[in-house]
Amino acid sequence: MHYLRSLASKKAAEDALLTLDARRRAGTRYARGDPVKPSPLAVCLVALLPAGATAAELASPDGRLKMTIETVTKDAVTPEGGQLVYSVTVNGKALVDRSALRLELQGRTPLGATVRISDATPSNADTTWRPVLGKSREVRDRYNALRVATEEPEIDPRAPRRRLVIEARAYDDALAFRYVIPEQGGLRELRLGKEGTEFRIAKDATTYAMVLPHYQSMYESEFAPLPISGFSNQGGVGSNVLIGLPLLMKVPGVAWMAIMEADTRGWAGLYLTNPSASWQGHWLEARLSPSLTDPAIAVTGLLPAHSPWRVLMIGDHPGRLIESNVVPSLNPPSVIADTSWIRAGKSSWDWWGGSLGPDGQRAFTTDGMKYYVDFSARSGFEYMLIDAGWSERFDLTKQSGRIDVPEVLRYAATKNVKVWLWAHWTAVDAKLEEAFALFEKWGVAGVKIDFMSRDDQVMTEFYYRVAESGARHHLMIDYHGSNKPTGLERTYPNVVGYEAVLGMEQSKAGARDNPESHVMLPFTRMLAGPMDYTPGGFDNVTEAEFVPRMSDPMVTGTRAHHLAMYAVYEAPFQMVSDHPSAYDGHRALDFIKAVPTTWDETRVLSGEPGDFIVMARRRGQEWFVGAMTDWTERDVEIPLSFLTEGHWTAEIYRDAPDANVQPKNTVIETRRVSRTAALRVHLAKGGGAALRIRAE
Secondary structure: OEEEOOOOOHHHHHHHHOOHHHHHHOOOOOOOOOOOOOOOOOOEOOOOOOOOOOEEEEEOOOOOEEEEEEEEEOOEEOOOOEEEEEEEEEOOEEEEEEEEOOEEEOOOOOEOOOEEEEEEEEEEEEEEEOOOOOOOOOEEEEEEEEEEEEEOOOOOOOOOOOEEEEEEEEOOOEEEEEEEEOOEOOEOEEEEEEEOOEEEEOOOOEEEEEEEOOOOOOOOOOEEEEEHHHHOOOOOOOOOOEEEEEEEEEEOOOEEEEEEEEOOOOOOOEEEEOOOOOOOOOEEEEEEOOOOOOOOOOEEEEOOEEOOEEEEEEEOOHHHHHHOOHHHHOOOOOOOOOOOOOOOEEEEEOOOOOOEOOOOOEOOOHHHHHHHHHHHHHHOOOEEEEOOOOEEOOEEEEEOOOOOHHHHHHHHHHOOOEEEEEEEHHHHHHOHHHHHHHHHHHOOOEEEEEOOOOOOHHHHHHHHHHHHHHHHOOOEEEEOOOOOOOOHHHHOOOEEEEOOOOOHHHHHOOOOOOHHHHOOHHHOHHHOOOOOOOOOOOOEEOOOOOOOOOOOOOEEOOHHHHHHHHHHOOOOEEEEOOOHHHHOOOOOHHHHHHOOOOOOEEEEEEEEOOOEEEEEEEEOOEEEEEEEEOOOOEEEEEEOOOOOOOOEEEEEEEEOOOOOOOOOOEEEEEEEEOOOOEEEEEEOOOOEEEEEEEEO
16 A cells, blocks of 8 residues: 555545546556556555655555655655655564665766655556566566655756656565656766665664675675674774675564665666664665776766666565565566577586596597587487587687587487587677577577676676577577676576576585585575576585595585485576586486476475575476585475375485485485375485475
8 A cells, every 4th residue: 555644644545546647647557567457456545745745655565565765854854855765664663774765976966865755656566477487487466666756956946956756666575666867957868976775774684695806706606694784894894895686684573685686777787885884884885886997987878767676575584585576577578579499408518527528538529519419318408508619719600620510510400409609708799690690590599608797887788788689599598607687587588597606616616615505595696586506516525525626526515415406496597517427327317307497386495594495396297396405414394285185206316324424325215295294304414305296
């Protein structure tokens, strides 16, 4: 329910609803997207802001989440003009205290620092959309919305008053807002130096934060638990530490919350920092990735313009955030009419194992790649990926001579396997259309693009240009060496993957990739979207035995733990990374062969960030369950209430009794189960379990 705090009574609100303008505006959708019908679940009580009003409020359809937008001066509400702020409550409890909404324009006073609310227009939507690939077959897009128009008070009658609009949406599991800067007299071009959006958390929450060294990284770092106050410079890690997104936090007694962004075209990547010099500073402020050519500027462009959505994902359990589809829902619908060529699947990959041939010797050759094609074919995998080295370094239209790519593609077609190619982003940027047209002619399925390592405005546009060109040339795209996803995959469903994760490749260099990180990622990085972790390591060793090495790489975590990743980690284009010989003779490969990579339904059954996770996913009439733990040995209970009535058969891959010392050892068993049952499974240190459940 939407209402204006200045209204004295319910009757006043009802009277306001009767105005012709309110009736005209009710149900209008102001953001881009599909046409919608007004929802009876959201009652729009006010469309016009009467004189002297100071605040507008937006509530989720279920009424649990509320966002208030108002103007204040020195913490006092000021209807005549003040700093534009927002605040958030959950079930009446404060989650975000009054926090600034502010854009700092080059050479001008900040926009939003002194404004008054001139109009507040409510709307609502309740529709569904179907992802081409993802964690749900169908997504309900239900929200209440509010468009708050503001203007600066008149100071000089000869000077135009600048205008700023805030568009906000309230879902049952999230709140989102964005800035809209209209074209206006005296302001026709946007030159944004800083976005001053604040997130003043009501309590000193525990964050699970990815601290990054600078704005030019590949988002490959740990998510470390730390109170927000720990980012201040009073005994903490220091203010102005750069925090990457998603940022997960637990606000004691209130809710779990994650901060994300969505629909980023035309903007620069969002980061957070704690600017407080006080030991009480449990609040964060936005930072935008600056231009490489002019670090004082983050975003430029003509007006009108809008920022990405600033997203607060909110739930009573961290698993609810994993299930959410709010980030892609905040992006425009698909622009690709025929998506039949966009297909999920698993892929063999030459790089992880060292491009070895069947004799164990390096074979980055045409015959060597055919060996990986054969492995995909006999395993039922849809794809094979040729990594770096097939082309000249800076020209993707010229082959290096080491591999005859068209011949590999011809051979793969006879095996019903499609081929992906790796490319450095600079080579893609240099000959985007020419290279993609050639790849389409060859019959390439997709391109894995690597080493972008930044997300300033120019690089953000690169992601969109590549997606558009890929769509024209029927090429799927996997962004490696990338920033986090922000929902682009809804608009361009040919975008099927992003890395932006401390992935399995790190095991070649050190021990950062380990079971503690594995069970942190679903609650943190995966909130943003598809995650190209590249699982499939089968040389499983204990923590004490682990040695990082480029050749014959090891992984920590039991084999059952690594099998579970295929049910837990979201990746429509999923690697089966190890050398084909690593899987020979192992029945555990049967689970990888069977598990899908796109889903009809996703449920998180239990878990805590960094400790353990139990997740169930459905594709058609089959369920797949993954359970993973950190270095703590534990028993987990898997309730099967998500099953329908009747009898089901569960194929279970679990840690063997000696898995603490022999982590490759896995017990494979079959049980008859029903929805009234609960399976109790013991997980070894760094252990796991993977289940395939089918109706009888």
